[in-house]
Amino acid sequence: MQGAAWLQRFRRRWRGGSEAADGAAPEARGAAPPAEGRAAPAGRILIIGSPNVGKSALFNRFTGRYATVSNYPGTTVELARGRTSRVPGGAEVIDTPGMYSLLPITEEERVARATLVAEPPAAVIHVIDAKNVERMLGLTVQLVEAGLPVVVALNMWDEAAELGIRVDVARLEESLGVPVAATVATEGVGPGALAERLPEARPPRACLRVDYGPVLEGAISRIARLLGAAPGFSARARALLLLQGDAEEHTRVQRELGPDVAARVRRIVDDATRAAGHALHYLVAMARKSCADEILARAVQLPPEERTGLRERLSRFCMNPLTGLPLLAFVLYFGLYKFVGDFGAGTLVDFLESWFQDYVNPWVNAAAERALPWAAARDLVAGEFGVTTLGIRYAVAIVLPIVGTFFIAFSILEDSGYLPRLAMLIDRVFKRIGLNGRAVIPMVLGFGCDTMATMVTRTLESKRERLIATLLLALAVPCSAQMGVILGLLSGRPAALAVWAGVVTGIFLLVGAAAARVMPGERPQFYMELPPLRLPRPANIFLKTYTRMVWYLKEVLPLFVLASVIIWIGRLTGLFDLATGALVPVLRLMGLPPETAVAFLFGFFRRDYGAAGLFDVHQQGLLSGNQLAVAAIVLTLFLPCVAQFLIMKKERGLRVTLLVSAFVLAVAFGAGCATHLALTVLGVQL
């Protein structure tokens, strides 16, 4: 790997510049404008449906914006908003995270349900995977029951047709009592026809009514009478949620109708549970299933469903440990090491850097010389450590190509449908560290950008899992930019590299296992849909990577510039000298020379930045193999970058973030001391 080559270029700027976030973008969501006029529901369209059915693809077709589309459940974790002109007068369109039913399991499902209540839509597009129409009609039934203005989009129509599934759209419409349109959102087939049906969306007439049997029906009507008419879901739907033990709905009753009514509702639920002699949610589900089955029998023809052919053989190849693990090694070697390491961090960085050196920097320096007579002001924008010549160049020429190539590789993995199969392979290992296979997606993403990965931990089911995942990401998962620098630093010293990799992996597993023991909570449970393997579409890969890059520049560049300014102030006032002085005794404990103090101080801003500083010290011939390994370990485990800190605070709260940070610092220095001691006692020279 040519990491060492581009690392040379870090030397000249690590002392002054800074940049902030670990690269790429948590989807394009933050960028979308907030909803205007929430009081006016007219013209708001909500897209909802199970995970991985193509909601975001449809959103993109409707609005011309880009919301990330992948081939695994849980790609969308936040709302995305846009406007469409496909309906007369225009409308706001909201894309929601996937939900399996109105009773949410994970956080992001809660988001979708809350939006349905908080922002009453003029139309709800329920996107259904036409291949799995029998599984998805249950949610349609619930939406119709809730009195929402539903329009059904039978998406992935092409895949269904390929399997020989025949849906009689007219009959389905008649049975459900709502408009239905067939679409292939990724190819842009059908959004027009769907849009034409949107004006027909209105609260359905009572033609679809599930019969829940005498016990439940009695309870439903008694609760519905207590609830009366209110905005949002129909009283019948709310009664059903209450009967299924939905906590949110209970809280709402308590809040809006007082403790008296809430207590009466609870009594009715208890009585019904006793009378039914069965868990009520089970009965409700069974009744809905038989209703959906009836509709299916009328409108859908299903051929034998066994998957065969190349696609299936390949899928099984991925999931068999004997073939899947070598495949994983292959993917890591070519995807990560060759493509991101060699091509991204080598070839691309070289190219962009020389372009900056040859054209941009001389021009900026000359312009500053002419326009700014004060040396301090010149230093701020230009010169060796300037905001433009260093902060922006660092972001654009070095970090951007690395995270860019990583996200191309990651997008291909995402769209192929490989990640859920990897989750299936690795679940048993992850159980040991208190997580389940589902966490593989944030963890792999963390190797690109820990900040983005921390956001994606939302797809994990329990608070405990989210916390453990956040901790491990902050501690032991190096992001691509950091990994590039560290690999460069240790290149040519395979023994030090091995010690580094061993210690970091060991700490990842050890801390995970310890956290799993210490933190109370339910055992994680693993389940995941395995979408069919698909050939990634280049247009989507390009669009997705592009969107993430735009996010990166928009959100992260200001942080880079800000950090540059802070460093500028620190150098002007001499505060940095004080801070480095305080670090020296700690470094001595780890057997590191005082010269590394500055590197560690910059490590506080960004871990990879500190590593680049180390490289400079190393160039001066001040570091032995042992010291290199120890320093690389400490900087890998070190506090994450500023952006990750901020996201952690947003997702987990300030208290947890401070605790995690303190823990990470302690473990980083502790591991440094321990490795130093162990190497010294064993007399090993790397």
Next chain:
Amino acid sequence: MIDPRIEEVLESLYESEVEQGRPSPLDAAAEPVRLACEAGLTAACGGGLRLTEPGRAAARDVVRRHRLAERLLVDVLDVAREDVEEDACQFEHIIRRGLDEKICRLLGHPRMCPHGKPIPAGLCCQSARADAIREVRPLAEGPIGGEGVVAYLSTRQRRDIQKLMAMGILPGSRIRLIRRFPSYVFQVGYGQFTADESLAAVIYVHWKEDANRERGAGGGGNRES
């Protein structure tokens, strides 16, 4: 109907004599044992006790009812395993003739009790075997490549049920097991899913006999079974 105390004697004798092939440890002088002898169900033999021909049939019947009751309690009624023995002992005496067949059918003609002891087959089991219905076993214990229909879900946890519903797994759903290791992989309808043991163990499936032979021939034809 036989006196419950006599049924206990028959059960004990069946286990020692028929299943383990060793003499009964029962005291021949005890009251219930004497009653069983008087009814012609057991006879003295040497110093010990053995089942007569009609006794043997009756004993087989009691054992069958006991073990079916255990399965019912564990799989469907979700009774904790430590309470099963005692409850099943009560249960076996109140299951009338005919009712055992109904329970047997509901459970899909199980062959083993929860403790792994064989359940003596009834007439219903033989005719079921002719219909290619084997038994109800959890997905976690199913044959790879095996196909079946979900019989029931042995859990009362809302969390479990919600996830199973999300995968479209409810009684009556068709299901096929594809892999068991490192995680369970199965197909429901046209969708494939993966799950861990904790979920695969609560899905009880009515397996089709020798699913492999029927594969491809008419997978869609048997969906209403």
